Amino acid sequence: MTSDPALETLFLPLERGEVACAPGARVLFSRARAGAPLHPLFEAGLNCEQSFAPDRDALTRAGHDVVAETDASGFDLVLVLPGRQRQEARAQLARAVSKVKPGGVVIAAAANTEGGKTLEADLSALAGPVEKLSKHKCRAVWVRVEEAARDAALVADWAALDAVRPILDGAFVSRPGVFAWDRIDPASVLLIRHLPETLSGKGADLGAGIGVLARAVLERAPKVTALDLYEAEKRALDLAERNLRPSKDGVRLTGIWSDVTKGIEGPYDFIVMNPPFHQGGRADRADVGQGFIRAAARGLRPGGTLYMVANRHLPYEHNLAEVFATHQMLADESGYKVIRAVKAKGR
Numbered sequence: 362m363t364s365d366p367a368l369e370t371l372f373l374p375l376e377r378g379e380v381a382c383a384p385g386a387r388v389l390f391s392r393a394r395a396g397a398p399l400h401p402l403f404e405a406g407l408n409c410e411q412s413f414a415p416d417r418d419a420l421t422r423a424g425h426d427v428v429a430e431t432d433a434s435g436f437d438l439v440l441v442l443p444g445r446q447r448q449e450a451r452a453q454l455a456r457a458v459s460k461v462k463p464g465g466v467v468i469a470a471a472a473n474t475e476g477g478k479t480l481e482a483d484l485s486a487l488a489g490p491v492e493k494l495s496k497h498k499c500r501a502v503w504v505r506v507e508e509a510a511r512d513a514a515l516v517a518d519w520a521a522l523d524a525v526r527p528i529l530d531g532a533f534v535s536r537p538g539v540f541a542w543d544r545i546d547p548a549s550v551l552l553i554r555h556l557p558e559t560l561s562g563k564g565a566d567l568g569a570g571i572g573v574l575a576r577a578v579l580e581r582a583p584k585v586t587a588l589d590l591y592e593a594e595k596r597a598l599d600l601a602e603r604n605l606r607p608s609k610d611g612v613r614l615t616g617i618w619s620d621v622t623k624g625i626e627g628p629y630d631f632i633v634m635n636p637p638f639h640q641g642g643r644a645d646r647a648d649v650g651q652g653f654i655r656a657a658a659r660g661l662r663p664g665g666t667l668y669m670v671a672n673r674h675l676p677y678e679h680n681l682a683e684v685f686a687t688h689q690m691l692a693d694e695s696g697y698k699v700i701r702a703v704k705a706k707g708r
């Protein structure tokens with residue numbers, strides 16, 4: 362098994378000569394990930410889009426210029442690795458079809474368990490009959506987009522499928538594809554119930570999503586003076602900043618688009634977090650949560666406090682014991698645990 366099978370499958374139509382790419386062609390790689398031997402022919406004209414910080418950083422390390430989202434269009438070739446959420450994936454395919462020039466090619470790939478099976482029907486609905494191949498339990502589909510075959514009305518409809526909209530009776534704005542996009546995650550609900558009114562000073566929310574925990578902190582704890590929102594997914598961070606605008610009176614809010622496992626600023630008086638445990642198509646990524654715990658411990662001031670929630674089976678206690686002076690379980694309910702950890706006064 363390869364390390365990023367969808368990525369490798371995406372490039373097979375080019376490697377096998379099924380799709381030609383002329384030297385100097387303008388290529389957009391949307392939701393780009395590093396790791397593939399990026400086709401030498403389009404090195405010069407490659408534009409990478411990636412809104413998830415760890416993937417953005419890996420592309421940058423591999424020497425590529427990356428933007429969160431480009432306004433440019435008229436590309437000769439658009440490559441896309443659509444997300445797992447169906448509405449978001451359809452919006453990404455529609456966007457790819459709208460960004461390619463007439464006669465240009467769109468190639469998309471996904472794991473069979475993450476939307477690969479519906480790629481063929483979706484791309485052909487937008488742009489006419491597609492070609493396809495299967496490898497590594499993934500599918501790649503591609504189409505030469507002729508103007509006459511492009512369904513402009515469907516492209517516009519699907520491009521709007523992941524548009525920002527109010528959710529939960531207008532309590533937040535959100536969009537398909539971000540974490541728990543149209544609900545409040547039950548783990549976050551449990552943590553919110555255990556956040557004390559006494560939180561004060563400068564805090565941080567690690568993996569802030571659309572700002573659910575941060576909103577609860579601001580509403581509950583009047584002595585909070587500043588809150589830094591760390592989030593890897595730029596589309597979620599933009600929403601968090603919008604969602605918190607109404608409640609930020611007198612509190613300094615700063616959005617930070619970054620990979621928390623690479624470290625945070627600080628020092629913070631307190632940190633709240635519901636760390637991710639699903640990444641790169643894999644669940645149970647305890648390593649990411651452990652990276653969050655280490656970052657939190659380094660970012661807190663001596664004596665500072667962490668409040669976190671996690672699936673109860675995730676093995677965080679050993680890690681907490683290593684980097685915090687004390688930790689205690691405040692709740693153990695419905696498969697989730699809420700933990701309070703205090704950093705040593707002397708560190």
Ligand SMILES: C[S@@+](CC[C@H](N)C(=O)[O-])C[C@H]1O[C@@H](n2cnc3c(N)ncnc32)[C@H](O)[C@@H]1O
Pocket residue numbers: 415540541546549567568569570571572573574591592593594597619620621622634635636637638640649
């Ligand atoms: C379980 S969600 C919690 C979201 C929000 N705090 C809430 O309670 O609804 C975890 C969040 O962490 C973000 N995330 C994943 N990996 C990250 C990383 N390496 N650095 C920063 N944020 C990350 C995800 O995009 C997601 O929004």
